[in-house]
Amino acid sequence: MKAKSVVVLSLGLIIFSSVVFSAVQEQKNEVQDKSRLRTREHIITLMLLRMTRFLDLTEDQTAKVYPLVTRVEKEKMMINQRIARQMRELRLMLKEGEPDPEALKLRIQAMKELRDDLRSKDAEVEAQLKEILTVVQQAKYLVFMNVFFKELRENLERARNIRGKAAPKKK
Amino acid sequence: MRCKTIEKWLSDRIDGELSERKIKALQAHLERCHSCRSYAAALEKIQDEARSIERPEVSPSFWIGFTSRLKADLNSKRQEKILEPPLVKRWRWAGASAALTLLIVAGLYFFLFFEKPVPEMYVFSYEESITQIYQEIGGDFELEEMFNLVVLASIGEILEGSGWQDSPGFQENSLLWENLSDEEMMLIESEIKKEEKIEEVSHEG
Secondary structure, eight states, X not given: OHHHHHHHHHXXXXXXXXXXXXXXXXXXXXXXXXXXXXXXXXXXXXXXXHHHHHTTOOHHHHHHHHHHHHHHHHHHHHHHHHHHHHHHHHHHHHHSSSOOHXXXXXXXXXXXXXXXXXXXXXXXXXXXXXXXXXXXXXXXXHHHHHXXXXXXXXXXHHHHHHHHHHSOOOO | OOHHHHHHHHHHHHHTOXXXXXXXXXXXXXXXXXXXXXXXXXXXXXXXXXXXXXOOOOOGXXXXXXXXXHHHHHXXXXXXXXXXXXXXXXXXXXXXXXXXXXXXXXXXXXXXXXXXXXXXXXXSSHHHHHHHHHHHXXXXXXXXXXHHHHHHHHHHHHHHHTTTTTOTTGGGOHHHHXXXXXXXXXXXXXXXXXXXXXXXHHHHO
C-alpha cells in the first residue's frame, strides 16, 4: 500500500514538473516572440525615417509609402510568428526518435507556403514602390537598402560592444 | 679544460711565460686532445721555420728614429681605415639599406593599393536585411534586447534632429503610438499622471 502511494506520488510529481516546465518554456517563447516583434517594429520605423531622407520622399509619397510598409509589415509579422511556431514544432518533431513522415511532410508544406506568403508580400511592396517612386528614387532605394543594412550591422556591433562592456567575459 | 685556454698556453710556452704547473696540465691535455696536439705541432713547425729564416743585415742608421716612423705609419694607416671603410663593408651596408628601402616601399604599396578583401553582402529588400541580422543574433536574447535599444536610440536621434518634440502634431503621428509597447505606454501614462499631479499642487499653492 505504502509502495503504491510512493509510485503514484512520484508519477504525479513527474507529470506536474513536466507540465510546469513546458508552461515555463512556452512563456519564455512568448516573451522572446514579443521582444522580436518589438525589435522588428523599431527596425521598420528606423528604416522608414531613414528612407524618407535618403530618397527625398515628398509628402505625397510619404503618405503612400508609410501606410503601405506598415500594413505589409504587420501582415509579415503575423506570418513570421507562424513560421516561428512551425519551426519550434518541427524541431520538437525532429528531436523525437522516429518522427512520423506524413506529419513531417505536412509541416514542410506549411513552411513552404508561409515562405511563399512572405515573398509575395515583398513582391507587393516592390510593385507598389515602383508605382509610387520615380526611377531615380527606385535606384536610390536599391542603394539605400544596402546602406541601411550596413547601419543595422553597425548597430548590432555597437550592441555587442555595449554588452561586452557591461558584462566582461571571464577568461 | 677549454681548448682556447690551451691555445693561449701554447703561445705562452713559446714565449717562455708558462708556469711549471700549467706546463704539466698542458702536457696532460695534449695527450688527450687530438686537435690541440695538431695545433701545437703546427705552432712548433711555424716556430722552427721562423728560426731558419736569416735575419737581414740592417745598417745602424736604419734604427735612428725607427719608433717614431713606425708610429706615424701606423697612425696614417688607422686614419685611412676610418675615412675609407673597405669596399666589401661599404657594399654590405648599401645592400642592407637598399633591401630595407625596398621592403618599406613594397609594404607601403601593398598597404595603400591592396585593400583587404572584405566580404561584401548585398541585400535587395529590408526583409533580407532583417533576416540577416536575426541570423547573426541567433538565439542570443540579451544581445537582441541590446540591439533593440541601440535601434531605438537611432530613432530618437533622427526625431530629435527634426524637432519633432516642438511640433504640435507629433502625437497625431500614428507611427509613434503604433510602435510603442505596452510597457512604454504604461510608462508614458505614469509620467503624464505625475505631471498632472505636479500641476495640481502648483495650482493649489
